[in-house]
Amino acid sequence: MPASYCQRIVESFESRTDRVGMRIVGVPGSEVTFGEMLRQVRGIAANLQKNGIQPGDRVVLIGENHPNWALAYLGTLFAGAVVVPLDPHGEIETLTNFLQDSEAKLAFLDREQVGRFADIHAKLGREVPTVVWNSAHGFGEWIDTTLAGSEFPAAVLPEDIAVLMYTSGTTGKPKGVPLTHGNILAELEGVNYVLELTEKEKILSLLPLFHAYLQIVNLWIATVHGCEVGYLKELSPAELSSAMKEFKPTILTTVPRLWYLFHKKIFDAIAEKPTAVRTLFRAMLGLNGTLRNIGVNLGRTFFGQVHEGFGGRLRLAISAGSRFDEAVAIDFHKLGFTILQGYGLTETSGAATATRLNDNRVGSVGTPMHGAEVKINEPNSEGVGEVLIRGPIVFAGYYHNETATAEAFTEDGWFRSGDLGRFDKGGHLYIVGRAKDVIVLPSGKNVHPEDLETHYLKCPLIAELAVIGVADENERSGAEKLAAIVVPDFDYLRKEKIANSGEAIRHALDNLGRSLPEYQRVRDYVIRAEPLPRTATRKIKRFQLKQEVESGLIAAEPKAKTWTLSPADAELLATSSGKTVIAAIRQNAADTELVHPAMNLEIDLGLDSLARAETFATLEHAYSTEFTADEAAEALTVAAVIDLVDRHGGADSAEVSLDLNWGKIVRETNDEFPEVQWILRDRPAFALFAWSVYKVFNLFCRLFMRLEVQGGEHLGQLLAKVDNEAAEIHSFIICPNHQS
Structure with missing residues (x-):
């Protein structure tokens, strides 16, 4: 086996110099052949060496997905340096900490990052040399420089660090994860046993490249196998739809949430069709689902328009990053799409388990990859326990953090994933949730929030929902109750002409909760106008949400938010x-x-x-x-x-x-409606009789039915607001059957 990933790249590029390796979809002239990529990557490596970058030095990379991002990444590896890919939308404080921790010697930036990097310099207290790529002209002289007596890629050992990635960090301080050239090669070896790839594959890059999952497919696999990668000009629904049709990808790498959006668009469109069309669609969906169980797939025949929306040539999709809703996965399976599930972490160089083309168990994340060992630690009566992983794909320990490293491994060398899972009898792994996300109720019951989120998201009124545990003021100290953070689907509300979304959502949550065990029902909810905070792989930042709820930030957010008038x-x-x-x-x-x-x-x-x-x-x-x-x-x-x-x-x-005011409205309506005149007519004898009946009935209810009145003061305030002259007359019109 070659000693480094870079040597594999050279072999791949030199065998197909004239083939297109990457392009920006929809931008003529943006195509870069593998031969040109190899020349440019070597030029970048030479310039890094010329500017004092030595093997092992850390080089930061911050920018949106672009061919130049890939060139800078590969050029850094060819120089023997360590790539530190960072989130281009990360907070300045966070990025500064990463640069400080990594001891970065140089940074590659796209033009949009120049101003932000000046703020980073100010906080960092030292200058980090920067190289800014121009999206129109690439790296200019950087890609043309050669150094006499230097050969690239530089010689490295399997244990040498190739990439230093910082984990998403949904809770606490993110940690640096160094992955070696040996880790990368082990991951590639495992993927080769799962995917049957050829150089004819076309991979559309949809998600941020700074995450390990995307680097596996869009860089590590694509470069070694000679696959063409297409980058979007921008990530928007219109651009994505156009790119699908023009680029015609054979492979998509996404996270589940993107598939949920695809699913909603498809099935919302079907819901608008006549009854006969909907019935036929459901019949064909069921038929193709049955046929797929015997190895026959007529999805493109039955649902050609749906497949054309993905370019018409999609062979398979790879989904990872979070658990996939089983119902959505089944629908896409019946539509004729093949979606492979993977599971892993940055610490495991990406995927540690995956489903197979011939063993794609819906709901499962598959079986262990070649060379990886996976087991369940201390399983409970249902077989659920923490997922432990061991093998050459697992990192050696966190960068500059011995304490975190010690906590991450068992005494016999197994990596603690922090995820809860179980195996079925066939050896397929099922992820139940994050150990740290489990909500323990006063009854001692454990609740996995992802299960409840999947259930409550069946409500079309809701665009996003997160279930968290919050302090229960009615229970003993430390006890929690289930609360939901809800982001309404405003487009749906507008379409269905639902004005009072809060009441509508409350009723929907109550109705959906009836089919759940009592302890799993959401007891409280908060409406949030903004999208839920998520990591790069679309995982919900529950820790942040819990802090916001407990501090009152979410409830007050609409009024506390800073609104800028254009x-x-x-x-x-x-x-x-x-x-x-x-x-x-x-x-x-x-x-x-x-x-x-x-x-x-x-x-x-x-x-x-x-x-x-x-x-x-x-x-x-x-x-x-x-x-x-x-x-x-x-x-x-x-x-x-x-x-x-x-x-x-x-x-x-x-x-x-x-x-x-309402008093004026009633008086002005008096002349128009005789019924109102009759109600408002002054009749002292009838009023005395009604008052007497009221007093007797009120006394009876209080004595024998234990009637208690709460909130009566609000009616007085309301009446005073409606018509000051009538503040002492406790008369109200009750209209309970309004739309809500």
């Missing part, structure tokens, strides 16, 4: 209709010093269903118009309300008076 925003709010809408909102919402067009009426401004109704009634009265129920339900933001008012003539009106 000139266009300020212009919209300054219009006559904008001023009127703001005034109407302020009449019905507390603490609204700043109103921004993008604010959600419910989540950001705190308008409940009654306050929304009052706001729209005020605007209808002000402009002498009527909004339909659908129009009001679709207006979820301040900008949408202004647009609604403009469509009803507000744009052509001067600023109007908002002198209106």
